[in-house]
Amino acid sequence: MAMLSVEDLNVYYGSIHALKGISFDVNEGEIVTLIGANGAGKSTTLNTIAGLLRPRTGDIAYEGESLVHVPAHKVVEKAIALCPEGRRIFLNMTVRENLEMGAFSRGGDAADETMEKVFQRFPRLKERINQSGGTLSGGEQQMLAMGRALMSQPRLLMLDEPSMGLAPILVDEIFDIIKSLHETGTTILLVEQNARMALKVADRAYVLETGNVTMSGSADALAEDDRVRQAYLGG
Amino acid sequence: MGFLENLINGVSLGSVYAIIALGYTMVYGIARMLNFAHGDVIMVGGYVSFVIASSMGLNPLFGILVAVIVCTALGITIEKVAYKPLRQSASLTVLITAIGVSYLLQNTALLIWGANPKVYTSVVAGWPQLQLFDGQLIISAETVVTICACAVIMIAMVTFIHRTKIGKAMRAVSEDPGAARLMGINVDSTISITFAIGSGLAAIAGVLLCSSYPTLMPTTGAMPGIKAFTAAVFGGIGSIPGAVLGGILLGIIEIFAKAYIGTQFSDAIVFAVLIIVLLIKPSGLLGKYVPEKV
Numbered sequence: 142m143a144m145l146s147v148e149d150l151n152v153y154y155g156s157i158h159a160l161k162g163i164s165f166d167v168n169e170g171e172i173v174t175l176i177g178a179n180g181a182g183k184s185t186t187l188n189t190i191a192g193l194l195r196p197r198t199g200d201i202a203y204e205g206e207s208l209v210h211v212p213a214h215k216v217v218e219k220a221i222a223l224c225p226e227g228r229r230i231f232l233n234m235t236v237r238e239n240l241e242m243g244a245f246s247r248g249g250d251a252a253d254e255t256m257e258k259v260f261q262r263f264p265r266l267k268e269r270i271n272q273s274g275g276t277l278s279g280g281e282q283q284m285l286a287m288g289r290a291l292m293s294q295p296r297l298l299m300l301d302e303p304s305m306g307l308a309p310i311l312v313d314e315i316f317d318i319i320k321s322l323h324e325t326g327t328t329i330l331l332v333e334q335n336a337r338m339a340l341k342v343a344d345r346a347y348v349l350e351t352g353n354v355t356m357s358g359s360a361d362a363l364a365e366d367d368r369v370r371q372a373y374l375g376g
Numbered sequence: 377m378g379f380l381e382n383l384i385n386g387v388s389l390g391s392v393y394a395i396i397a398l399g400y401t402m403v404y405g406i407a408r409m410l411n412f413a414h415g416d417v418i419m420v421g422g423y424v425s426f427v428i429a430s431s432m433g434l435n436p437l438f439g440i441l442v443a444v445i446v447c448t449a450l451g452i453t454i455e456k457v458a459y460k461p462l463r464q465s466a467s468l469t470v471l472i473t474a475i476g477v478s479y480l481l482q483n484t485a486l487l488i489w490g491a492n493p494k495v496y497t498s499v500v501a502g503w504p505q506l507q508l509f510d511g512q513l514i515i516s517a518e519t520v521v522t523i524c525a526c527a528v529i530m531i532a533m534v535t536f537i538h539r540t541k542i543g544k545a546m547r548a549v550s551e552d553p554g555a556a557r558l559m560g561i562n563v564d565s566t567i568s569i570t571f572a573i574g575s576g577l578a579a580i581a582g583v584l585l586c587s588s589y590p591t592l593m594p595t596t597g598a599m600p601g602i603k604a605f606t607a608a609v610f611g612g613i614g615s616i617p618g619a620v621l622g623g624i625l626l627g628i629i630e631i632f633a634k635a636y637i638g639t640q641f642s643d644a645i646v647f648a649v650l651i652i653v654l655l656i657k658p659s660g661l662l663g664k665y666v667p668e669k670v
Binding site: 191192193212213214215217218222223225229230231232233234238241242243245246289293 | 541544545547548551552554555556557558559560561562563
């Protein structure tokens with residue numbers, strides 16, 4: 142049985158039909174990526190799983206349990222974390238406070254231990270521990286956003302456009318981190334516009350177009366597919 | 377000596393505005409709404425402590441405690457019944473509701489306690505005055521207590537929002553409610569706690585206000601409420617030090633305007649200062665504008 146199973150999900154923004162019955166699975170231990178153009182519904186999908194949006198119909202099953210009626214602040218307790226698009230770190234709070242917020246639903250001592258682990262992965266954050274989030278560079282903010290998501294010790298980590306707006310060298314660094322998180326057993330659902338990089342790290346991929354899944358398969362196969370190459374990999 | 381006396385009176389009046397403004401600014405910072413009924417919670421606090429201390433003859437300190445409890449419960453109830461159902465509505469809808477709640481509180485007080493002003497007995501009645509410079513400068517116990525209360529409350533609030541888990545959650549919600557929910561923070565209960573704190577502070581402000589200005593009527597809270605709102609905007613709405621600075625400056629301006637320009641003009645001058653500050657610095661004195669990095 143899949144760890145996460147999305148079934149015929151329909152989501153509306155007012156009268157706009159944003160997700161038109163999409164279905165996909167994520168198995169434990171996989172990196173699955175959703176690729177597609179702007180407005181295809183990638184972020185909407187992640188926000189709906191995280192509980193920030195409510196689907197009109199359809200189901201999201203996580204380890205056999207439906208998430209559809211679970212409020213966002215309870216979803217994180219199920220070891221699902223979303224690192225949102227645009228990072229959305231707390232700019233007026235320090236690096237330490239941002240990380241503490243990531244562990245909000247957990248006890249204090251456990252959080253300290255996890256924070257040490259996050260600092261091992263992102264040493265730059267430790268140097269900036271008492272700086273406010275707004276003073277960090279774009280790359281550091283992305284690391285803080287990922288570190289904050291890791292503070293809840295997720296088994297399923299959802300990353301929404303982690304490479305957006307970053308210099309190429311930082312993009313490589315972020316993808317290295319994604320790979321190493323995967324190696325330590327975290328299941329990852331990745332949304333990316335940088336389809337080339339996403340398909341390189343992922344096991345499987347789904348292509349979204351205007352709220353529908355139009356293609357799916359192993360990441361390697363999709364990277365070779367002519368239509369995918371033309372539309373998302375620049376020919 | 378007159379100058380110093382006016383200054384101290386201004387700081388004292390400003391301290392009351394500051395305590396009220398804290399409630400406005402915290403609720404605005406977290407729920408992004410202007411709770412225009414906040415001023416009337418002050419009035420309720422005044423009446424409750426009046427009933428306990430003057431009508432029932434119990435210890436005035438017990439009166440303060442009961443007033444804080446009643447107002448805290450009132451604040452939570454108002455939020456649950458009147459504002460929470462409108463969480464997704466336009467801000468104008470919420471604003472009009474808040475004005476409605478304000479009139480509801482005033483008229484309920486009118487039904488219970490009548491229109492005749494009550495003469496409020498100061499909670500520190502009989503406490504010694506402070507005499508300085510061979511008795512040339514007399515500072516009342518009310519003034520001393522009000523200023524100290526404001527200082528203690530401000531330090532307590534700043535400590536609370538920076539050091540406690542709930543306080544940090546409040547800051548997170550105020551910055552980005554959606555991201556706060558992703559962290560596992562229950563935004564609804566955080567808003568509830570904010571209303572509880574703001575309303576509890578309003579009760580204390582009510583007691584202090586009525587102790588210095590002992591006329592208690594159903595509309596007693598309205599004008600200080602508006603001025604404290606002005607103070608919160610003046611200092612930078614959403615900012616706790618801003619609310620205190622704005623409140624104290626507003627109190628000083630009001631007392632100086634009364635003393636040196638004229639009683640009739642004082643309110644006009646207070647609001648004129650607000651307009652000037654907002655023209656020069658739209659975010660208020662300590663209001664922050666944080667540019668977003670992409």
